[in-house]
Amino acid sequence: MACLPSMFCTTCSTPTIPTHYSDKIPNFATFYDAMVQELLNISLKGRNSFGVNATADRIVEFDDDASLLEYLTVHKAENRGRLAVLGGGNNILFTGDFHGTLLHPTGGKIAVTAENGDLVSVRADAGVDWDTFVGWCESNGLWGAENLTAIPGTVGAAPVQNIGAYGAEAKDIIDSVELLDLETLKPATIAGCHCGFGYRDSIFKGALKGRIVITAVHFRLSRTPQPRLGYAALEDKVAELGEPTLTNIRTAVRTIRDGKLPDPAVTGNAGSFFKNPVVENATAERIAAEYPGMPSFPAAEGKIKIPAGWLIEKAGWKGHSRGKAGVYERQALVLVNLGGATGADITSLAEEVIADVERKFGIRIDAEVNIW
Secondary structure: OOOOOOOOOOOOOOOOOOOOOOOOOOOEEEEEEOOEEEEEEEEOHHHOOOOOOOEEEEEEEEOOHHHHHHHHHHHOOOOOOEEEEOOOOOOEEOOOOEEEEEEEEOOOOEEEEEEEOOEEEEEEEOOOEHHHHHHHHHHOOOEOOHHHOOOOOEHHHHHHHOOEEOOEEHHHOEEEEEEEEOOOOOEEEEEHHHOOOEOOEOHHHOOOOOOEEEEEEEEEEEOOOOOOOOOHHHHHHHHHHOOOOHHHHHHHHHHHHHHHOOOOOOOEEEEEOEOOOEEOHHHHHHHHHHOOOOOOEEOHHHOEEOOHHHHHHHOOOOOOEEOOEEEOOOOOOEEEEOOOOOHHHHHHHHHHHHHHHHHHHOOOOOEOOEEO
16 A cells, blocks of 8 residues: 555655446345445435436445455456446436446544644545534534535545535545555555645546545544635624534534525435536626626636536526426526436436527536536
8 A cells, every 4th residue: 555644744755556547225135244245236216316217237335445355356357347436426417227336335434543733634434424524523623624514425525526615625624545446456545635636626537537446535634713704605604603613614504505405305416516617817807797796706827716506597597497307496506306307308408508508608617417
């Protein structure tokens, strides 16, 4: 395994990664031991937040890297089709059956691994529910993750998407990522500074896509209060609750999100379907001249980020539908399954929205959701 850099170290070497690289009841299950089970010909309807019908040839559930390594070593020579990782299924749109093997982490351990004054290093298994992790941080008085409250998904998915909300991103607190190389079947650790983090992006969506499985994530957290209230809506909501404590910030974020986003248990969705586009100043100024009061935020390299939801709403799509797929009536950034929609239905609607926004504003918005 590559060396795990200290959470307090400012330099580290790049790890060696090879360049080659409900409906949950199965028809058949093979239990390899207490930590791995193989599920065959299983419905994915209850395993994706859009609630679309699809079937996977095989799902392998594992609760630690040693169990997964043992399973893959035994079956390495077998043709088990495409390999991919399925976390909470909250950022995936299945457009058909999955012919291959889905690796699903189920480990739920969270533990402090180091402390240095107010700085605390925490390791969490990839299978831990993300909001459970944020709640654990709150309970233990650890700052850094609170603005990311109520984001659906698992810890293992956080570095892939570099999840973010209300001025915070996962990269701000990720120290390193443990993974298993699917080609060599060797474990490794990659430091956060080598994860290629960008806006809803990382090396795990690029060069390492389909080549590794994240098994755990190490976080840098602090016992020193450091509230980030750069968003007016968040600052106002926290002020209503009192002091900017961890609990009040979590409550405020959850209240704001609940007011804008539909519950996937009621209405199938994956939260924000589109990324907010980052544009040149000239483009932002052109649109703002036509639409005074256009919301915008500073982005990297002096560019401007415009909310995709605002663009979609101004294009007239908020609350509109195409058959069984629709644009959510309270937040245009969200596409919803109105009941019985297929992945193709939702994809078709997304393509219409993208084309219309580009036609009206000269900006192409991209999907944040992974379309399979």
